[in-house]
Amino acid sequence: MTDPPPHPATALDDVVHQRVRLGILTVLSEIPECRFATLRDELGLTDGNLNRHLRILEDAGLLQVTKGYEGRRPCTWLKLTRAGRAALRAEVSALEQLVARIHAATAPDRRDGVTGCGAG
């Protein structure tokens, strides 16, 4: 007897899974380097809120923060690290597996007209 495969939910990483942090990593996975203000506006956050999440991600080694100047204006640039990219990939994969697993489990119910999912 082999052990059943672990539930995909166990693969979700608390640092990454948080909604705002997942958004930050997703934006940075597409934008090679993004200004703090651009990311803040894209996600509709306040400076303080974004800062708090950035610190958590930076401490976990998932993103790199570079402070500098543009003319005389201070400017912060954000970049995803290799570990950050891998963490995002793993998180999305775990979410996809979770969805697939539960869809598979509820398929017979759906055929009987019983759906457990609310409208997305």
Next chain:
Amino acid sequence: MEPDRTTEAERTLAQLDRLRDRSARRARGGAWLPALGIAVLLLASSALYQAPFGQLYAIEGEHPYWAGLPDQQRSPVASYLFWFLGVPLLLAGSAWWYRRRARRLGVRTPWPAFAATGLGVLLLLAVIAAVPTSPPPDTLVLIEGPFWPGLLTPLLAPAAMAVALGWVERSRGLVVAGVWIVALSAWLCTVFPLGTVPGWLIGGGPAPGQLAWRPGHYLVLMALPLLAVAAARLVSTRRPGA
């Protein structure tokens, strides 16, 4: 509780997809201008030939092919200056464009890799061309057929730039466009006269054939994929929500 979790996971994945799509369009919305610049440089280089679209009775392809393709050029010095000034100018323009975008949109592109590739290839060509050889490479390249020094063509610079731009901008289309220029250049610059097709390829036995196209036609053919990618990127940038 699992169905609720599924719904939430599905919703999260859908939101991430939308966010990713929006971010990608914002990040790569600037590729169209450098791509268009490379295409324009290729098309403008047709002015370096004596008859870019017309037929000539006798063609002398002086080696190295500073115009780009082995055909009668107006002036080797003008051809040399065209590429050795045109490429750096295009790269300087692209650098200005990307810096302006970074200031306006808060999105940086690793354009220095693109610029370094263009300048690097150009410099390498200049260095290789300056290496003394024996016998001196001032003779025509013909009769013997394929001849690798023919690859010493400035067309490799725009080709490498297109590939590097594709890598920087994560665009398969641009990489393919660059490989397409390399492939056409490799064929056209290692045969003489221009457009010679090996006999085995056209099923005509050992005797080679020749396409009746002129340098201008081939340059248009080289630039077409770049123009298509530039147009597609521009349209995608202008799309609502981009």
